[in-house]
Amino acid sequence: MAKVLYIDYERCIGCKACVIGCEECSGHDHLSRMFVDELNPGETVATSPTPCMHCVTPACAESCPVQAIAIADDGTVLSASLEKCIGCKNCTYACPFGIPRVDDVKKVMYKCDMCYDRTSKGRPPMCASVCPTDTIRFVDEHEIKSEPPKEVQFKWDFGGTVIETRTVIGLPDTETNRYGYREGDGVQS
Amino acid sequence: MGHAQNKDYAQRDYDAILRDGEELISTHCCFCGMQCGMNIRVNKEDKSVLGVEPRYDFPMNGGRLCPKGVSAYRQAEHVERLNHPLIRKNGKLEQATWDEAMDLIVSKIQEIQGKYGKDAFGIYSGSSMTNEKCYLMGKFARIGLGTKNIDYNGRYCMSSASVGFNQSIGIDRGSTNPWSDIKFADVLLIAGSNTAECHPLSMPYIWGARDRGAKLIVVDPRQTKTALVADVHLDIRPGTDVAIANGLLHVMIEEDLVDHDFIQKHTTGFEELKELVKKYTPAHVSEITGVAVDKIITAARLFGQAKNGFTMFARGVEQHATGTDSVSNYVNLCLVTGKMGRKGSGVATFTGQGNGQGGREHGQKTDQLPGFRKITDPKAREYIAGVWGVDESEIPGPGLSAFEMLQALGKEIKGLLLICSNPIVSSPTVGDVGEYLKSLDFFVCMDFFLSESAEQADVVLPSTVWVEDNGTMTNVEGRVLRVKGIDRTPGETKRDWKVICEIAERLGRGQYFQFNSPEDIFNELRVASKGGTADYYGITYEKLDKMQGVFWPCPTEESEGLPRLFEDLKFNFPDGKARILAFEHKGPNEKTSKDYPIILSTGRVVFHYLSGNQTRRIEALRNFCPDPYVEIHPNLAKKYNIEHGEFVKVSSPRGSIELAAKVTKITREDMVFVPYHWGKSLAINHLTNPALEPKSKIPEFKVCAVKLEKIASRAGEKHG
Numbered sequence A: 001m002a003k004v005l006y007i008d009y010e011r012c013i014g015c016k017a018c019v020i021g022c023e024e025c026s027g028h029d030h031l032s033r034m035f036v037d038e039l040n041p042g043e044t045v046a047t048s049p050t051p052c053m054h055c056v057t058p059a060c061a062e063s064c065p066v067q068a069i070a071i072a073d074d075g076t077v078l079s080a081s082l083e084k085c086i087g088c089k090n091c092t093y094a095c096p097f098g099i100p101r102v103d104d105v106k107k108v109m110y111k112c113d114m115c116y117d118r119t120s121k122g123r124p125p126m127c128a129s130v131c132p133t134d135t136i137r138f139v140d141e142h143e144i145k146s147e148p149p150k151e152v153q154f155k156w157d158f159g160g161t162v163i164e165t166r167t168v169i170g171l172p173d174t175e176t177n178r179y180g181y182r183e184g185d186g187v188q189s
Numbered sequence B: 001m002g003h004a005q006n007k008d009y010a011q012r013d014y015d016a017i018l019r020d021g022e023e024l025i026s027t028h029c030c031f032c033g034m035q036c037g038m039n040i041r042v043n044k045e046d047k048s049v050l051g052v053e054p055r056y057d058f059p060m061n062g063g064r065l066c067p068k069g070v071s072a073y074r075q076a077e078h079v080e081r082l083n084h085p086l087i088r089k090n091g092k093l094e095q096a097t098w099d100e101a102m103d104l105i106v107s108k109i110q111e112i113q114g115k116y117g118k119d120a121f122g123i124y125s126g127s128s129m130t131n132e133k134c135y136l137m138g139k140f141a142r143i144g145l146g147t148k149n150i151d152y153n154g155r156y157c158m159s160s161a162s163v164g165f166n167q168s169i170g171i172d173r174g175s176t177n178p179w180s181d182i183k184f185a186d187v188l189l190i191a192g193s194n195t196a197e198c199h200p201l202s203m204p205y206i207w208g209a210r211d212r213g214a215k216l217i218v219v220d221p222r223q224t225k226t227a228l229v230a231d232v233h234l235d236i237r238p239g240t241d242v243a244i245a246n247g248l249l250h251v252m253i254e255e256d257l258v259d260h261d262f263i264q265k266h267t268t269g270f271e272e273l274k275e276l277v278k279k280y281t282p283a284h285v286s287e288i289t290g291v292a293v294d295k296i297i298t299a300a301r302l303f304g305q306a307k308n309g310f311t312m313f314a315r316g317v318e319q320h321a322t323g324t325d326s327v328s329n330y331v332n333l334c335l336v337t338g339k340m341g342r343k344g345s346g347v348a349t350f351t352g353q354g355n356g357q358g359g360r361e362h363g364q365k366t367d368q369l370p371g372f373r374k375i376t377d378p379k380a381r382e383y384i385a386g387v388w389g390v391d392e393s394e395i396p397g398p399g400l401s402a403f404e405m406l407q408a409l410g411k412e413i414k415g416l417l418l419i420c421s422n423p424i425v426s427s428p429t430v431g432d433v434g435e436y437l438k439s440l441d442f443f444v445c446m447d448f449f450l451s452e453s454a455e456q457a458d459v460v461l462p463s464t465v466w467v468e469d470n471g472t473m474t475n476v477e478g479r480v481l482r483v484k485g486i487d488r489t490p491g492e493t494k495r496d497w498k499v500i501c502e503i504a505e506r507l508g509r510g511q512y513f514q515f516n517s518p519e520d521i522f523n524e525l526r527v528a529s530k531g532g533t534a535d536y537y538g539i540t541y542e543k544l545d546k547m548q549g550v551f552w553p554c555p556t557e558e559s560e561g562l563p564r565l566f567e568d569l570k571f572n573f574p575d576g577k578a579r580i581l582a583f584e585h586k587g588p589n590e591k592t593s594k595d596y597p598i599i600l601s602t603g604r605v606v607f608h609y610l611s612g613n614q615t616r617r618i619e620a621l622r623n624f625c626p627d628p629y630v631e632i633h634p635n636l637a638k639k640y641n642i643e644h645g646e647f648v649k650v651s652s653p654r655g656s657i658e659l660a661a662k663v664t665k666i667t668r669e670d671m672v673f674v675p676y677h678w679g680k681s682l683a684i685n686h687l688t689n690p691a692l693e694p695k696s697k698i699p700e701f702k703v704c705a706v707k708l709e710k711i712a713s714r715a716g717e718k719h720g
């Protein structure tokens, strides 16, 4: 059964172990493909990791003039092939999530490929392997989409165009405050 | 998976990937007390270290690692590793041979001890070393050198927890329960611990409890990531832990949320506590701590009403002039509500240093002999003398504690051996500490990088790094585990234990140090600890492998160790009853004043470890957090007209430091926070107060009084 990334923002501590871990996957050339952002710096310590969302119909691959971005049988959107990529950055502009980067020196695109080296052998990607807080998990796609442990999002509306992603995001429960996740109220003193 | 004791842990069902031409060395992280398991990828041919591969089957972390753990292996081939012995010649450290270095060391030891007596040569040891090395240092001090002056940097770290646990429950194991028990708590009270950043691998357990519906109470002056997700965040003024615990106790007693049966059968001292906390009403406590009344009441109810629960704490509670009181007072919360001795109920302190636990058990603490024996106890002395094959009178008495020892340098102590520590960054008033070190007649240091302290030494000996180490460590739970090294000693590096044995040999004490391997040392340690509180006698290397670590006490060969203490509710006192102790709030040693109106607190960031000697050299970690900074609340920043990123001079009565401002709402308005992992002009310990806790001798790192002055912003410089 195909497995995907499930990311529970609430748990992220911004430690970037995922970023350093990503470098450890063979085939990543010691170049990380994971990003971690501060959600509201100065207000809170909340952070979130951003890997590729592995879109069901990936704009990056569709926009690539030389078809360098392959989609694996399990749906993983791979990094551009070294041989084919011409470094044109079309993918960077096309991706609504801003994921593909281009190495300006080597003139080649690189992005999260879910550690295909590992996942194709049945092991979790490095980010999901090392993440110390279980923020990033490697789970069954069908299960996480049909019976999520909390409210999740995997459909995104970009001005009327709905994009379904294989990466699933667990949303902070600010309403019932089940985990007390209060954005930015700081300390009281 | 594996042994039954590991059933509820976080391991995962995957195999590690093995790549062509490589072998995997399964070992443990060298940093914090979680002691996460990992595989090191090693080139089969030349034994070079290539990378890290998750070790999914180790129960504690199941392959997960924090950024320090992921990048730790990068030290192994680091260009700055020390490769040769160094001797100071004409003021400069120059390459030397081992013979030259050893000759010099031995002649200096003899000269100093001949002139000033045995105790004039001291050892300042560390707690990030294997149990074998820690044990060896204690033995080497007492019968190799014959000095009473040995202490270790764990004095700065866990000593208040140690005293607190001993006086309340009679045993100093950092956790009464296996870590997997955390998942079964209904309430978790975490105090003075930025768990998410300092012990990230505890988070799966905390989330495990949360997923089951457990409530989380966090006591911390800052809204750390741990506090951000808490049900109640008690945002206390630093140094008011005794008061907040008294407030919680007050409400629980008042609302009858205590366990009378447990109190009556298994504790003493409740009546005194009840009497004392009467005046600690929520309103009064709110005044002292700055925490809103309703939050105090809510927290007390959440804790009191829950069936099972933990109180857990760390340096934020311990590094105070009243650290031991605070520890015992947090233990009181569990004692009065009967949360002890069950799955999901107990107390724990987060171990800061890799082997903070084992390091304090086997006799490198100045007041202790192996197995947690008191050095002043005649029976203990006699037993250890027997193990060591010496006369009881040959074992010296207690000497000076870590910071006292530094203060005595150049005075009672003329020569110093420093191993595995960097006191010139980690001590309070580091400016003075630099002067103390300079006043030594002779200073020898063993390390694998040239730390700020090593830079001042007369002789520096190059050690192996942790991936080359073989031995055991004891983690945050009290689980003794096996560290397996790569069999190599690059350049002219040597293993610490061999160096120590060789010095002993040259001093004519070699007969007591006939060890051929760490396992030899461990086997002697087992006997030395036999019958002591931390009894390792039944633990063997074989058992450690088979069970993925063994919990102490493990007194016999048949025993499999004791993951959960006090299931029989017999505490470690002759009457079997735990001690409920009552404490008045005294507050920090240094109070704020007109001249120094703001509280300074210090702590860690997730990217660095202790003095930063190791992590600052790992590029990835350094890039994520290159410099220290001062966290200032927006309202406080406004008062001083400080903008985010601007430089600020922070001064205490002892010194000052210039730092970039990080303006953030996560910290209180009456305080500032600075991380402590940098040396020289960036060491925040220039400012901290050297006041010592009277019982544990821990310095009051967590509170001192400072003032802020804005300085002209420097163009082009960014804050970290």
Ligand code: SF4
Residues within 6 Å of the ligand: A011, A012, A013, A014, A015, A016, A017, A018, A019, A036, A048, A049, A130, A131, A132, A133, A134, A135, A136
């Ligand atoms: S490793 Fe996990 S917790 Fe750390 S930054 Fe990445 S997602 Fe967040």
Ligand code: SF4
Residues within 6 Å of the ligand: A052, A053, A054, A055, A058, A059, A060, A061, A077, A094, A095, A096, A097, A098, A099, A100, A111
């Ligand atoms: S998120 Fe971006 S990079 Fe990933 S598949 Fe979608 S379009 Fe491509």
Ligand code: SF4
Residues within 6 Å of the ligand: B029, B030, B031, B032, B033, B034, B035, B036, B061, B064, B065, B066, B067, B068, B069, B070, B198, B199, B200, B201
């Ligand atoms: S520093 Fe601590 S939490 Fe991080 S990997 Fe090492 S042992 Fe685990």
